[in-house]
Amino acid sequence: MLLAILSGFLLATVAPAVHRQTGMNSGWVLAILPAALFLYFLSFLPAVGSGESIVISYPWVPGLDIQLSFLVDGLSLLFALLISGIGFFIVAYAGRYLEGHKDLGRFYxxxxxxxxxMLGLVLSDNLISLFVFWELTSITSYLLIGFNHEDATARRSALQGLFVTVGGGLALLTGLVMMAVVTGSYELSEILSSGDALRDHGWYVAIVLLVLLGCFTKSAQVPFHFWLPRAMAAPTPVSAYLHSATMVKAGVYLMARLNPSLGATDLWLILLGVFGALTMFTGVFMSIRSTGVKQVLAYSTVMALGTLTMLIGVGTDTAIMAAMAFLLAHSLYKGALFLIAGILDHEAGCKDFLQTGGLRHALPITATFAAIAALSLGGVIPMFGFVAKELLFEAVLEAPSLSGLLSLLTVASAILVVAVAAVVGIKPYWGPRVETPKTPHHEAPPAMLAGPAVLASLGLLFGVGVAMVDRGLLSAAAGAVYGSPVETYLSLWHGFNLPLMLSLLSLVLGLTIYFNWDRFRTATGFMDDLKRFGPERAYDKSMDGLVSISEWQTRVLQNGYLRYYLLTILLSTVALVTFSIARAGGLEIQMSLAGVRIQELAIVAVLLLAALVSVTTSSRLGAVASLGAVGFSVALIYVLFSAADVGITQVLVETLTVIMLVLVLFRLPGFLGLTPQALRIRDAVVALAFGVMVALLSLAASSTRFADSISEYFIRESEPSGFGRNIVNVILVDFRALDTLGEIVVLALAAVGVYAMIKLRAEDNRK
Amino acid sequence: METLMAFVVGGLFAAAIYMMLRRSIVKLVIGLILLSNGANLLLFTQAGMLRGAPPLVPLGATQPEGVVADPLAQALILTAIVIGFGVLAFAVVLIHRAYEVVEADDMDQMKDTDT
Structure with missing residues (x-):
């Protein structure tokens, strides 16, 4: 199983090489893998069809309890079969569609x-690995939408898709982790059986909202639907695969997957039902309003995603069965229709339905399969789409609540879907011949016809022989979503009942709209103005906002003035320390000047005075001299208080410092007095505040000790272990010799730097 | 004495920070020198200050007699003084070089990375 999922990644690494070797047949060669995977998954069908669910587990990050575990039940098997089956046709098709494209290898x-x-996503049992695969689909989708990366529109669309889906992914991750905390397990197979614990938990609402945010963005539900039609900037095989058959269904998959543990509450029903129904209607309405071939199909995909969400929300066994049937029907006809859209583009150069007409003579095979797929889309007997549509009507009519609203939107959508189907299936091929950008000379090559032909025919076959998919796969899938086996079975003929009447009604009204398509679009033209208020506008605004906020904060924080950086750091430190002291209830300070000797007092006075002079003097020599006075006073303090070695070092270093400053500074101009008086006072206040803070902290720290000093050890062991009588020296060269080595390295580096800069200057001067 | 030293350290810090907030790059370096002196003294003060008790072991003994000053703090300060000097040497050459390029002792003219 692990190999089956990873084989795609493995083959991807060598795909460009395979492509170079096999040339124009590379599509067929690489398509062997999805075909093999399809057969492999098919071998699970007997077991899964009889209601089993299989868990296969490999340890991945054992320390974090993350396993690479896979769950094969009806739902995941249905998806796996769709992904690998349609994948086969897509890869073969792409080989011809993008033939000669310089980046075909990258495409593979x-x-x-x-x-x-995608296979990993639908088969994962562990929430973390599911999320990893979820994000991988977002990233690969981003790269595929932006495949023509030299086109600015494609780049923008890709980024939009990425932001929307990955933003939702963040919410999803939070939701998944919360779910795992509540149930105590990261394994889906265990979470699915602890639905009651989840529903009764206080976090339930938060979990549902977060998980749904992830699913809604991924599956392009209103108001996040706008990225999907944009994603059509991708090459057609990508649109067919990602944005109709598979990736966008990832959200639907997750909602279906979690339905047994999160579903069956009013919140779930209302959120999924209402948003799904709205998405369904918005999608189909936008679809009939569009004229671009791929736009029409993209919006009708939005419609399908909304329908699936709504059905999962309704949650009765009929609704779940309808959802599974609709899912299968949609993948078949939408995959076929997208591939046919690619053929129209490839052979006749048509990207807009208004440019098409009368192509049935030039492309007879394409026209036939387009008609069959469109019949399934429109839900006409005896297609599989009809079976799904009947069940859809039945499910919303029987919905436990909101039945009226959902039925109304469903019927309205069904009417428009028929019109869309007619546009897709009839408009390009019948009627008078319209001049197309390219004149088609021949039918599309077999590699490109195979997909539409097989997928469209399956739609017909499953409709006539509905029992073929009913009792095995679909009822197992529905059972997995419903949480217990479902009793509803599919049939082509339900008798004369309300759903059939609604079907007929939608057919008649839909065709009426089709024949008045132009008038319909003109009449609803005012809707274009509404775009200004749409969610895409909000997305653009927020992106602009993000950019201007980062510009603003860069301007404010990264202003390029060292002193403002310093001021920010100093003031924050003072504020935070003051806050902490205030919260701790003040400092314990013991002050005592007892025992201070007169010579010490004199040294301290000299030191402070010298520091003051070095700060206030306007003479450079004066500043350097007073710095020297500060340094030598410090050295005296070291010597007086038992630190002879430190004192000697300080004297040496101070002497060198003064010499160096005198040598270098006198090549520089004198002090200019650049800052106005007010700013000087401000800086002085900040400096004094910081000085007072340090003094107070020093006082407080003197009377506090958190742990025993390790100095005792050094004092005790200096002679016996280190064989030295000067304990400071023994520490430096023995106990902490590595520190000293580091110090030497720092000095060496500084020396190299100094040398290099002097050298550099010398060479500049020579030029 | 620690009380007195706390104010010395505070004074050095205040002077150092005032100098580091100036626009002149020479003053910035003076500020750095004051700051490193202040920091060393802070460490020295915190270790406890003892008069006339250097951390030395007398000849013939294996332990010092009585209480001695903290040798660890002294070792750390020694290291800090030397490293501080290395940094200072580098900084001084750097400002000299910067002055040659920018021809001004003014940090506001060094805002861009282009010069």
Whole structure:
């Protein structure tokens, strides 16, 4: 199983090489993998069809309790079969569609990686690995949408898709972790059986909202639907695969997957039902309003995603069965229609339905399969789409609540879907011949026809022989979503009942709209103005806002003035320390000047005076001299208080410092007095505040000791272990010799730097 | 004495920070020197100050007689003084070099990375 999922990534690494070797047949060669995977997953069907669910587990990060575990039940098997099956046709199709494209090798890498991520996502049992695969699909999708990266629109669309889905992914991760905390397990197979614990927990609402945010963004639900039509900037095989059959269904998959543990509450029903229904109607309405071939299909995908969400929300066994049937039907006809859209573009150069017409003579095979797929989309008997649509009507009519609203939106959508189907299936091929940008000379090559032909035919086959998919796969999938086996079975003919009447009604009204398509679009033209208030506008605004906020904060924080950086750091430190002291209830300070000798007092006075002079003098020599006075006073303090070695070092270093400053500073101009008086006072106040703080902390720290000093050890062991009588020296060269080595390295580096800069200057002068 | 030293350290810090807030790069370096003196003294004060008790072991003994000053703090300060000097040497050459390029002792003219 692990190999099956990772094989996509493995093949992706060598795909460009394979492509170079096999040339124009590379599509067929690489498509062997998805085909093999399809057969492999098919071998699970007997067991899963009889209601089993199989868990396969490998340790991944044992310390964090993350396992690479996989769950094969009806739902994941249905998805795995769709992904690998459609993947086969997509890879084969892409080989011809992008033939001669300079980046075809890169395309294979991405599409195979995407397939593997998607398989990993639907088969993962562990929440963390599920999330990792979830994000991998977002990233590969980003790269695929932006495949034509020299096109600014494609780049923008790719970024938009990425922001929306990854933003939702963050929310999802939080939701998943909370779910794992509540249930005590990261394994889906265990979480699914602890639904009651989740629903009764105080975090339930938060978990549902976070998880749904992830699912809604991924599956392009209103108001996040705008990125999906934009994603059509990708090459057509990508649109067919990612944005109709698989990736966008990841959100639907997760909602279906978690339905047994999160579902069956009013919150779930209302959120999924209402947002799903709104998405469904918005999608189909935008679809009939569009004219671009891929736009129409993209919006009708939004419609399908909304329908699936709504059905999962309704949650009755009929609704779940309808969702699974609709999922399968949609993947089949939408995959076919997208691939046909690619053929129209490839052969006739058509990107807009208004430019098409009468192509049935030039592309007879394409026209046939387009018609079959469109019939399934429109839900016409005897297609599989009809079966799904009947069940959809039945489910919303029987919905436990909100039935009226959902039914109304469903029927309205169904009417428009018929019109969309007619646009897609009839408009390009019938009627008068319209001049197309390219004149088609021949049918598309077999590699490109195979996908639409098989997928569209399956839609017909499953409709007529509905029992083929009913009792094995679909009821197992529905059972996995419902949480217990479902009793509803599919049939082509339900008898004369309300759903059938609604079907007929939608057919008639839909065709009426189709024949008045132009008038319909003109009549609803005012809707274009509403775009200004749409969610995409909000997205743009927030992106602009993000940019201007970062510009503003860079301007304020990274202003390039050292003194403002310093001021910020100093004032924050003073404020934070004051705050901490105030919270701790003040400092314990013991002050005593007892025992201070007169010579010490004199040294301290000299030191402070010298420091003051060095700060206030306007003469450079004066500043250097008083610095020297400060340094030698410090040395005297060391000597007086038992630190002879330190004192000697200080004297040496201070002498060198003064010499060096005199040598260098006198090549520089004198002090200029650059700052006005007010700023000097401000700086003095800050400096004094910081000085007072340090003094107070020093006082407080003198009377506090948190741990025993390790000096005792050094004093005790200096002679016996270190064989030295000067304990400071023994520490430096023996106990802490590595520190000293580091110090020497620092000095050496500084010396090299100094030398280099002097050398550099010399060479500059020579020029 | 620690009380007195606390104010000395505070005074050195205040002077150092005032100098580091100036626009002149020479004053910045003077500030750095004052700051490193202040920091060393702070460490020295915190270790406890003893008169006439250097951390030395007399000839023939294995332990010092009586209480001696903290040798660890002295070792750390020694290291700090030397490293401080290395940094200072580097900084002084650097400002000299910077002055040659910018031809002003003014940090506001060194804001850009281009010069």
């Amino acid at each position: 890498v991405l599409i195979l990686s995407f397939m593997a991520s």
